[in-house]
Amino acid sequence: MIKFSSSRYLQISIKVLILLLIAKFISLIFWLFLPNDGVEFMQNENYQHKYQKVDFHNMVENSNGLLKKEPIKNGSSFTGLSITNMILKGLYGTSNGGYVIVSLKLSPKSTSIIGVGESFSGFTLKSIRLTGAIFVKDGVEYLLELEKIKKSENFIKGVTSSISMGSSIDVSRNDISFYAKNPKEVWKDISFSEVRNGSSIEGFRVTKINNNSKMATLGLRKGDMIIKANNIELKSYKDILGIYSNIDKLKIIQVVVMRNNQERELVYEIN
Amino acid sequence: MLKKALVFLTYFIFFILALIYFIPKASAYYFLESKLKEHSIIISNEEICDKPLCLGVKNADIYVDSIKFANISEANIHLFVLYNKVDLTNITLSSIAKTLVPLNINEVDMSYSIFSPLNFKAYAVGDFGEVNASYNILDGALHLKLTPSKLMLTNYTGTLKQLKKTEQGDYTYDKIF
Numbered sequence: 166m167i168k169f170s171s172s173r174y175l176q177i178s179i180k181v182l183i184l185l186l187i188a189k190f191i192s193l194i195f196w197l198f199l200p201n202d203g204v205e206f207m208q209n210e211n212y213q214h215k216y217q218k219v220d221f222h223n224m225v226e227n228s229n230g231l232l233k234k235e236p237i238k239n240g241s242s243f244t245g246l247s248i249t250n251m252i253l254k255g256l257y258g259t260s261n262g263g264y265v266i267v268s269l270k271l272s273p274k275s276t277s278i279i280g281v282g283e284s285f286s287g288f289t290l291k292s293i294r295l296t297g298a299i300f301v302k303d304g305v306e307y308l309l310e311l312e313k314i315k316k317s318e319n320f321i322k323g324v325t326s327s328i329s330m331g332s333s334i335d336v337s338r339n340d341i342s343f344y345a346k347n348p349k350e351v352w353k354d355i356s357f358s359e360v361r362n363g364s365s366i367e368g369f370r371v372t373k374i375n376n377n378s379k380m381a382t383l384g385l386r387k388g389d390m391i392i393k394a395n396n397i398e399l400k401s402y403k404d405i406l407g408i409y410s411n412i413d414k415l416k417i418i419q420v421v422v423m424r425n426n427q428e429r430e431l432v433y434e435i436n
Numbered sequence: 437m438l439k440k441a442l443v444f445l446t447y448f449i450f451f452i453l454a455l456i457y458f459i460p461k462a463s464a465y466y467f468l469e470s471k472l473k474e475h476s477i478i479i480s481n482e483e484i485c486d487k488p489l490c491l492g493v494k495n496a497d498i499y500v501d502s503i504k505f506a507n508i509s510e511a512n513i514h515l516f517v518l519y520n521k522v523d524l525t526n527i528t529l530s531s532i533a534k535t536l537v538p539l540n541i542n543e544v545d546m547s548y549s550i551f552s553p554l555n556f557k558a559y560a561v562g563d564f565g566e567v568n569a570s571y572n573i574l575d576g577a578l579h580l581k582l583t584p585s586k587l588m589l590t591n592y593t594g595t596l597k598q599l600k601k602t603e604q605g606d607y608t609y610d611k612i613f
Contacts, residue, residue, distance in 0.1 A: 181450065184447060184450060184454060187451070188454035188458050189454075189458050191455060191459075192455065192458035192460060195459055195463065195464070199460060199463035199464055199467045200463060201463060201466065203479075203484070204466070204473045205478075206480035206502075401501065403502045406532065
């Protein structure tokens with residue numbers, strides 16, 4: 166009888182076992198140094214500022230009948246209201262001129278347009294700052310800060326002085342849908358090229374525009390560099406796709422272009 | 437002598453299979469993901485299945501520069517050291533590419549063999565037709581040969597213009613990286 170310890174099977178088994186142990190040891194080394202978690206795509210919550218056009222000229226004209234310019238004087242009639250009862254909802258202008266939109270906390274939906282030098286509830290608007298307005302009453306200056314933006318549709322959103330109050334261009338929603346569904350048609354009429362500064366994209370230059378196309382009616386010109394759309398800086402193709410993918414939901418598209426080294430704003434109302 | 441060589445080869449194959457079985461394939465895949473991320477390519481939302489001799493990946497979304505580029509229904513990664521293969525099936529490209537190519541790709545097979553150590557090879561078939569591609573590591577040269585489908589020939593002439601037409605009616609694309 167052959168001893169098991171000297172059998173061929175035992176030798177093979179030992180060799181196989183050693184190979185398994187070596188393989189397991191190597192895999193453990195890999196396991197120690199390799200990551201245990203994968204990479205997941207994190208969607209940046211790229212909050213798109215709501216773009217809402219505020220026609221101040223129209224608002225001022227409409228409110229002319231309601232507002233009476235009161236002379237600036239010390240000790241103006243006291244109505245019992247304090248500055249803390251007022252809400253500053255919007256402002257437009259510089260330190261020397263412009264308008265603010267104010268309301269009372271008691272009736273926040275009822276707003277008034279106040280120009281510099283005009284009075285509201287005994288407080289005279291002296292000047293406008295970046296995030297607030299200076300009112301004067303009885304020789305004392307009060308700073309009324311811009312109300313924090315809420316998500317309610319009833320509030321007029323913050324408006325910056327860079328927004329031009331020029332007339333907007335009407336765009337048919339059918340045209341938008343047509344171009345969204347047939348992107349080939351877009352590239353027949355207009356083409357863009359990215360403008361880079363080093364590795365970063367600064368904007369997208371209009372390199373061609375067909376003068377007989379609907380694109381030509383949008384106010385864009387060959388050579389314009391599009392730098393912003395709806396307050397989003399176009400620094401990547403993702404930024405463009407973000408606008409493009411939501412284009413059906415937009416009512417207004419605001420585009421800022423660099424033309425002759427000057428920023429120009431184009432506003433499109435989609436009807 | 438031949439018997440010894442055969443015995444050695446048997447043990448070697450057994451060792452390689454044991455190594456493939458034990459190696460943490462999911463961790464190796466995560467390492468690959470981290471390397472791809474350095475090139476702004478992210479594979480996300482996938483379901484990983486660590487099989488005995490290969491790694492299965494299901495329903496993977498591919499993002500390039502944060503833009504969704506494609507969805508891969510199923511992928512199988514086989515790493516046998518001497519011969520390595522990645523099979524991708526049912527790929528749907530993002531709609532942003534719809535003006536360039538048809539969006540459905542049925543199958544992509546990529547392979548790398550130690551017997552041709554300088555070349556990666558790939559084969560793809562889909563609505564666009566068939567593509568045979570090779571990449572030479574030493575030269576950084578990519579060669580691509582497309583046999584276009586009727587759909588590609590009729591609806592995607594703009595893309596075909598970017599390729600070079602051969603006498604056989606195929607289209608080639610060469611680039612040095």
